Amino acid sequence: MRKNTETKTFLLVDETATIAMGSQLANIVKNELKQGLVVYLNGDLGAGKTTLTRGFVQGMGHKGHVKSPTYTLVEPYDLDDWQVYHFDLYRLSDPEELEYMGIRDYFNENCCCFIEWPEKGQGMLADADLIINMAYSDEQRMVTLNAGTDLGRHTLSRLKI
Numbered sequence: 001m002r003k004n005t006e007t008k009t010f011l012l013v014d015e016t017a018t019i020a021m022g023s024q025l026a027n028i029v030k031n032e033l034k035q036g037l038v039v040y041l042n043g044d045l046g047a048g049k050t051t052l053t054r055g056f057v058q059g060m061g062h063k064g065h066v067k068s069p070t071y072t073l074v075e076p077y078d079l080d081d082w083q084v085y086h087f088d089l090y091r092l093s094d095p096e097e098l099e100y101m102g103i104r105d106y107f108n109e110n111c112c113c114f115i116e117w118p119e120k121g122q123g124m125l126a127d128a129d130l131i132i133n134m135a136y137s138d139e140q141r142m143v144t145l146n147a148g149t150d151l152g153r154h155t156l157s158r159l160k161i
Contacts, residue, residue, distance in 0.1 A: 006153065010161045012141045018048045021143065021161055022055020028158045029082075029112060030060065033151060036082075036111040038126045040118040043134035048141045052132065053086050053114045060084055060112070073101070083111045089120040098124040130155060 012018045029037055041049040054066040061079045069075040069088040077084040085106050092098070098121050106113055107126040118125055129152035133144045147153040 006156070007144060007146050008156050008159060009142065009144045011137060012048070012143055012161070014140070015048075015051055017161070018051045018141060018143075019055035019058070021159075022052040022057075023059035024159060024161070025155065026056045026059025028155050032158060033155065035109050035151070036107070036113070037129045037151065037155065038107060039112070039114045040125075040128040040131045041114060041116045041134070042118070042131065044136070047134040047136060048143075049114075049116045049132075049134055050086075050088075052134070052143075056112070056114065057084050057086065074106075081110065085111060085113045087113065087115040087121075089115065089117040092117070092120040095121050095124045128152070 010021065012021060041052070043049050050066075050068045057066045057077050060077070060082055062077050062084070066077075066086075067075060069086050070090060073087065073089070073092070075086045077086070103121070103124050113126070115121065115125060118128070128148040131146040131148055133146070135142045145156055145159070147156045
């Protein structure tokens with residue numbers, strides 16, 4: 001793990017560790033930040049982006065199933081004090097499509113947005129507080145988190161795995 005507050009890297013040994021990282025992010029948002037967060041998720045198919053998001057959504061209080069929004073573009077989770085949106089832009093053919101769905105309405109103080117394949121929405125998305133890069137490392141996952149804002153830097157300073 002690097003000591004720099006701008007970037008942290010972790011080796012996640014299994015799915016449970018990936019879910020735990022998402023849950024820890026949720027605890028930081030709920031108990032310290034007390035405002036929404038925009039997270040870009042990068043990585044190959046199967047790298048754990050949805051698994052990490054599942055940990056976050058469940059950590060925010062969702063009790064039901066958390067699925068990948070591959071075919072729906074966005075999965076909304078309406079929680080007591082929060083809205084969590086999980087986007088998968090893999091099948092997006094033109095960033096302008098996001099304008100038609102009212103993308104700007106998703107980015108506000110009580111919303112946490114996790115966006116897979118953010119490069120497909122270039123020019124239409126809010127800036128990322130955190131950019132999470134996930135890569136295979138044998139059976140494990142190497143996860144690198146980069147802070148894009150002061151909010152992201154604070155989140156990284158509190159994250160401990």
